[in-house]
Amino acid sequence: MENVRLCFDVGGTYIKYGVFTEENQWLTRGKMKTPNNTRAEFFDILTAKITEVEQDASIEGIGLSFPGFIDTTNGIAIMAGALESLHGCHVIKELKARLAKPYPIWIENDARCAALAELSSGNATHVQDFVMLTLGTGMGGAIVHQRQLIHGNGFRAGEFGMMITDFQASSFATLHDLASTRGLIDAYRRKKKIAESEEILGETIMAQWRKDPETQLVVRQWAHYVALAIYNLAVTINPEKILIGGGISQNTDLLPIINQAIKENPHWADFQVPIETCHYHNDSGLLGALTLIEQGGKK
Incomplete structure (x- = not known):
C-alpha cells in the first residue's frame, strides 16, 4: 500500500482534508461540513475520513490545522475558536483513542499553519x-x-x-x-x-x-x-x-x-x-499541516 500523509484544516464552517504522497504531492482533497454540536460528532467525522483513507493506503502521519488557542506541546485546544464544544479538548489524545492504529498526529493553530506553508515554499521563503x-x-x-x-x-x-x-x-x-x-x-x-x-x-x-x-x-x-x-x-x-x-x-x-x-x-x-x-490562499492551512508532519518526522 502507498504511504500517505493525511491533513485536516478545521474551520468554523468546513473541515477541509488533503491526502498527500511521501513527496508531498496532492492525491485527493475535499471538504466536509463542520459539526459543532458535540465532541462525539466532530471526532466521528474525522475518524470516518481516516478510516476511509486507510482502506487504500498506509497513513504515516496526520496533521491538524485548528482554530483558536492551541497548546501544541500537549495537543490541547485551549479555546477552539467558534467550535465551542471543543474548548479545553485534548484533541490528539481523544482522536488517538478512537483510532485502531497509533498514528503520529500533530496539531497547530490554523493561522500558524498558514504561516508555515508560506515559510516553506510560499511568499515568505x-x-x-x-x-x-x-x-x-x-x-x-x-x-x-x-x-x-x-x-x-x-x-x-x-x-x-x-x-x-x-x-x-x-x-x-x-x-x-x-x-x-x-x-x-x-x-x-x-x-x-x-x-x-x-x-x-x-x-x-x-x-x-x-x-x-x-x-x-x-x-x-x-x-x-x-x-x-x-x-x-x-x-x-x-x-x-x-x-x-x-x-x-x-x-x-x-x-x-x-x-x-x-x-x-x-x-x-x-x-x-x-x-x-x-501564495497558497485557501490551501495554506492544509499545506501547513503537511509541514507539521514533515517537520515532526525529522525529529
Missing part, C-alpha cells in the same frame, strides 16, 4: 520576519521572527482578531466581528436586510461589489477595519512584509481595496511595509 493575517470565520494571525513561529505565553500570540479598534462606535466588538469575512457577510446582510437563514459567501460579495453601490459601501467600510489591523501590526512589529490569507484572499480585487483604504491613513507613509496575499 526569503524573509526572516513577517506577519500573517487570515480572513475567514474569524480573523486569525501568526507572527514569525527569525523564521520561527512565535507562540507566546499561553499559546495566544497572534490573536489579532481580538483587537478592539472602534470602541466609540462599536464598544468592545473585536476585529473578529468587524474585519473577518464573517464580519463582511454580517454587514452585507444588515445592509441588504437578508435573513440569517440565507447562506452568503464572502466570495459572492466580492464578485458583485463593482456592480452595486450599496455593496461598495459595505466592502469599503470593512476594508478600513482590515487596514486598521494591518497598520497596528506594522507599527507594533515592524515586519518585512504582511501576508493576507483566507478564501477571500483569492479575489484579485481584495488587495487593491485594502491598499486604497490603508493609504488614507496619513501615518502609513512612515511605517508602510509590503502587503501581499498568500
